[in-house]
Amino acid sequence: MKDVPILVLDFGSQYTQLIARKMRENGVYCEIVPYSEPLEAIKARAPKGLILSGGPASVYAKDAYYPDSGVFDLGIPMLGICYGMQLMTQHFGGSVVAASHHEYGKAELTLEGNHILFAETGCGQIVWMSHGDKVEHLPEGFEKIATSANSPYAAIAHEEKQFYAFQFHPEVYHTEQGSRLLKNFAKYICGCESTWNMGSFAKEKIEEIRAKVGSKKVLCGVSGGVDSSVVAALLAEAIGDQLVPVFVDNGLLRANERAQVEAAFKVRLGVELITVDASDIFLERLKGITEPEQKRKIIGETFIEVFEKEAKKHNGIEFLAQGTLYTDVIESVSVKGPSKTIKSHHNVGGLPEWMKFDLIEPLREIFKDEVRILGLELGLPKEMINRHPFPGPGLGIRIMGEVNREDLEILRKADVVMLEELRATGYYEKTWQAFTVLLNVKSVGVMGDNRTYDNTVCVRIVEATDGMTATFAHIPHDILENISRRIINEVDGINRVVYDISSKPPATIEWE
Numbered sequence: 001m002k003d004v005p006i007l008v009l010d011f012g013s014q015y016t017q018l019i020a021r022k023m024r025e026n027g028v029y030c031e032i033v034p035y036s037e038p039l040e041a042i043k044a045r046a047p048k049g050l051i052l053s054g055g056p057a058s059v060y061a062k063d064a065y066y067p068d069s070g071v072f073d074l075g076i077p078m079l080g081i082c083y084g085m086q087l088m089t090q091h092f093g094g095s096v097v098a099a100s101h102h103e104y105g106k107a108e109l110t111l112e113g114n115h116i117l118f119a120e121t122g123c124g125q126i127v128w129m130s131h132g133d134k135v136e137h138l139p140e141g142f143e144k145i146a147t148s149a150n151s152p153y154a155a156i157a158h159e160e161k162q163f164y165a166f167q168f169h170p171e172v173y174h175t176e177q178g179s180r181l182l183k184n185f186a187k188y189i190c191g192c193e194s195t196w197n198m199g200s201f202a203k204e205k206i207e208e209i210r211a212k213v214g215s216k217k218v219l220c221g222v223s224g225g226v227d228s229s230v231v232a233a234l235l236a237e238a239i240g241d242q243l244v245p246v247f248v249d250n251g252l253l254r255a256n257e258r259a260q261v262e263a264a265f266k267v268r269l270g271v272e273l274i275t276v277d278a279s280d281i282f283l284e285r286l287k288g289i290t291e292p293e294q295k296r297k298i299i300g301e302t303f304i305e306v307f308e309k310e311a312k313k314h315n316g317i318e319f320l321a322q323g324t325l326y327t328d329v330i331e332s333v334s335v336k337g338p339s340k341t342i343k344s345h346h347n348v349g350g351l352p353e354w355m356k357f358d359l360i361e362p363l364r365e366i367f368k369d370e371v372r373i374l375g376l377e378l379g380l381p382k383e384m385i386n387r388h389p390f391p392g393p394g395l396g397i398r399i400m401g402e403v404n405r406e407d408l409e410i411l412r413k414a415d416v417v418m419l420e421e422l423r424a425t426g427y428y429e430k431t432w433q434a435f436t437v438l439l440n441v442k443s444v445g446v447m448g449d450n451r452t453y454d455n456t457v458c459v460r461i462v463e464a465t466d467g468m469t470a471t472f473a474h475i476p477h478d479i480l481e482n483i484s485r486r487i488i489n490e491v492d493g494i495n496r497v498v499y500d501i502s503s504k505p506p507a508t509i510e511w512e
Contacts, residue, residue: 003045003046003047004029004030004031004045004046004047005028005029005030005047005048005049005186005190005192005196006023006028006029006030006031006047006048006049006050006051006186006190006192007030007031007032007033007042007045007047007049007050007051008020008030008031008032008033008050008051008052008053009033009034009035009037009050009051009052009053009067009071009084010032010033010034010035010053010055011035011052011053011054011055011057011065011083011084011087012035012053012054012055012056012057012065013053013054013055013056013081013082013083014468015053015054015169015171015172015468016032016053016054016171017032017367017468018171018172018466018468019032019051019053019081019171019182020032020365021171021366021367021370021466022170022171022178022179022182023182023183023186024196024366024370025179026179026182026183026186026187026194027193027194027195027196027197028183028186028187028192028193028194028196029196031045031365032053032365035052035053035055035065035066035067036065036067036068037067037068038068039068039070039071042068042071042074043074047076048076048077048186048190048191048192049076049077049078049079049185049186049189049190049192050071050074050076050077050078050079051078051079051080051081051084051185052067052078052079052080052081052083052084052085052087052088053081053082053083053084054081054082054083054084054130054131054169055082055083055084056083057083058086058096058098058132058133059083059086059087059089059090059096059133060090060096060097060133065083066087067087069091072088072091072092076162076190077162077163077164077185077189077190078161078162078163078164079164079165079166079185079189080163080164080165080166081165081166081169081170081171082130082131082166082167082168082169083131084165085135085156085165085166085167086133086135088163088165089135089138089139089142089156089165091139092139092140092141092142092158093139093140094135094136094137094138094139094142095135095136095137096133096134096135096136097133097134097136098132098133098134099131099132099133099134102131102132103129103130103131103132103134103150103151104129104130104131105128105129106126106127106128106129106174107126107127107128107129107148107149107150107151107154107168108124108125108126108127108148108149109123109124109125109126109127109146109147109148109154109155109168110123110124110146110147110148110154111123111145111146112143112144112145112146112147113145115145115146115155115157116184116188116189117145117155117157117164117181117184117185117188117189118145118146118177118181118184119180119184119188120180120184121177121180121181121184122177125175125176125177126174126175126176127148127154127166127168127169127170127174127175127176127178128168128169128172128174128175128178129148129150129151129167129168129169130169131167134151134153134167135153135156135167138153138156139158141158141160141161142156142157142158142163143156143157143158144156145157145164148167148168151167151168153167154166154167154168155167155168162189164185164189166181170182173465173469198370198373198374198377199377201366201370201374202234202237202374202377202378205234205238205362206234206237206238207238208362209234209235209238209239209360209362210238210239212319212358212360213238213239213242213319213360215242215316216242216316216317216318216319217242217243217244217314217315217316217317217318217319218235218239218242218243218244218317218319218320218321218360219244219246219307219310219311219314219317219319219320219321219357220232220235220243220244220245220246220320220321221246221247221248221303221307221320221321221322221323222245222246222247222261222265222273223247223261223323223390223392224247224257224260224261224264224265225323225387225389225390226368226371226372226375226384226385226387226389227323227324227325227363227368227371228322228323229264229265229269229375229380229384229385230323230363230371230374230375230378230380230385231321231322231323231362231363232245232265232269232271232321233269233375233378233379233380234362234374234378235321235360236269236270236271237378242316243271244274244311244314244317245265245271245272245273245274246273246274246275246276246307246310247261247262247265247273247274247275247276248275248276248278248303248306248307249275249276249277249278249279250278250279250282250299250302250303250394250396251278251279251280251282251283251405251408252279252282252299252393252394252395252396252403252408253394253395254390254394254395254412254415254416255412255413255415255416258275261273262275264384268380268381268384269380274310276306276310278302278306281302281306282299282302282396283403283404283405285298285302286298286299286396286402286403287402287404288402289402289403290401290402292397292512295393295396295397295403295512296393296396296397296512299392299393299394299396300392300393303392307320308357311357317357318356318357318358319357319358319359319360320357320358320359320360321359321360321361321362322359322360322361323361323363324361324363324364325363325364325366325367325368325371325467367466367467367468368389368466368467369465369466372385372386386429388428388431388432388433388434388435389432389433389467391510395408395411395412397510397511397512398411398435398436398437398438398510398511398512399411399437399438399440400437400438400439400440400441400511400512401440407438407440410438410455410491410492410493410494411436411437411438411457413490413491414436414438414457414487414491414494415435415436417483417486417487417490417491418434418435418436418459418483418487419434421479421482421483421486422434422461422479425476425479427461427473427475427479430463430473431461431462431463431473432462432463432464432465432467432470433460433461433462433464433470433509434459434460434461434462434473435460436457436458436459436460436487437457437458437460437500437511438455438456438457439455439456439457439458439498440455441455441456442454442455442456443456443495443496445495445496447488447495452495453495454493454494454495454496455493455494455495455496456494456495456496456497456498457487457491457494457496457497457498458497458498458499458500458511459480459483459484459497459498459499459500460472460500460509460511461473461475461499462503462504462509464504464509467509468504469503469504469505470503470504470509471503471504472499472500472501472502472503475499480499483497484497
């Protein structure tokens with residue numbers, strides 16, 4: 001087990017992975033483990049500093065999450081964030097109580113002195129609060145180093161132990177100097193150097209893949225999207241012709257996607273792609289299915305079956321590679337800690353017992369924006385790297401209700417129109433993700449002198465950095481008007497277009 005400069009104990013916050021991401025952006029390698037990680041396993045990683053994340057529980061509740069108490073005796077610096085601060089306070093004899101009201105949103109920080117944690121950040125900075133409990137009394141040896149209007153202990157410190165804590169969340173975007181605060185902890189308190197980047201990550205993963213695979217072969221499921229393309233490039237670099245890349249046409253692809261994917265891999269990556277047309281079996285199994293989770297599971301299980309069938313045609317395959325990202329993991333299943341399941345992803349949760357493959361998931365611990373940087377490090381072209389995300393279940397989760405060929409064709413045509421308008425106006429490059437959703441909601445319309453009773457398409461365009469949070473894109477009204485006009489005029493079966501102005505949270509980016 002390799003050394004990890006900064007180790008995060010996850011207590012279930014939906015923001016936990018952002019801590020690691022901010023650290024990595026600062027050049028400091030960081031990993032996340034569950035709050036229940038055995039003490040010996042923590043010691044084996046030889047961290048220079050520990051971070052206790054936020055979480056949904058209260059430290060005084062019966063179902064509170066507690067780490068091995070030995071983590072407080074390791075003799076290394078520690079930073080508590082929100083729940084982590086309250087846990088630290090309670091462990092050392094301070095008191096934590098329910099706040100009179102939940103504090104959620106922006107707060108202005110007032111510094112007490114010139115603590116090194118706040119170096120180069122300035123007083124009066126804006127931070128993001130999200131808590132229902134508060135520290136009432138500090139433990140012996142701790143002192144406050146920052147306050148806010150509603151948090152008299154917004155930041156605290158125990159200099160002798162090198163223990164520090166923030167009531168706010170430095171990892172989220174809304175904390176103006178959050179990245180710098182985490183960097184200061186790593187650099188000035190823990191003595192970490194900024195030496196880690198996606199180039200070093202690529203070398204590490206290539207060596208890891210070679211060691212794991214040996215002389216065996218790897219079946220790699222590719223979609224032509226950013227994630228699978230980067231995985232394929234990593235594998236090609238690591239094991240060459242031991243890679244068996246398979247593209248499954250599941251009948252749920254966008255317009256012309258199959259031809260584009262085949263050309264991209266052959267021309268750009270120099271990899272001959274094996275294409276399997278399994279559209280009939282996917283659509284047959286989706287007949288009559290309307291529940292989103294069931295659709296996702298059927299699509300995922302069918303993918304696995306198709307891959308296994310293809311693998312039997314090649315000798316020596318013992319591994320299956322996937323482009324699983326941490327965003328998929330945290331929304332699907334609590335792997336790192338007690339975080340809540342949002343929705344399942346077809347590529348998360350391991351393989352069925354009847355499958356004989358071992359999984360290779362080199363991107364499982366990183367975000368989409370990091371994947372893009374990694375792709376550029378591997379020499380992939382910008383037009384491939386900058387493609388908008390496309391979900392594994394494809395258009396199957398962009399049709400509300402049952403999936404059928406007729407509705408798929410309608411949705412593809414609407415999607416083409418929307419993407420053409422975004423590219424023509426430069427907004428494709430300015431936004432994180434854009435797509436259309438067929439709502440299967442009919443309404444009355446008038447076209448010419450005739451009454452229509454046709455379907456509704458929703459346009460969904462969002463701005464985001466990593467997909468964990470997102471806001472709807474403020475597209476100029478004339479562009480939205482052109483998108484609506486063209487879809488209604490050019491796509492038979494559509495007489496109404498709506499625009500989704502919800503953010504994530506509370507909504508997710510995809511509708512299903």
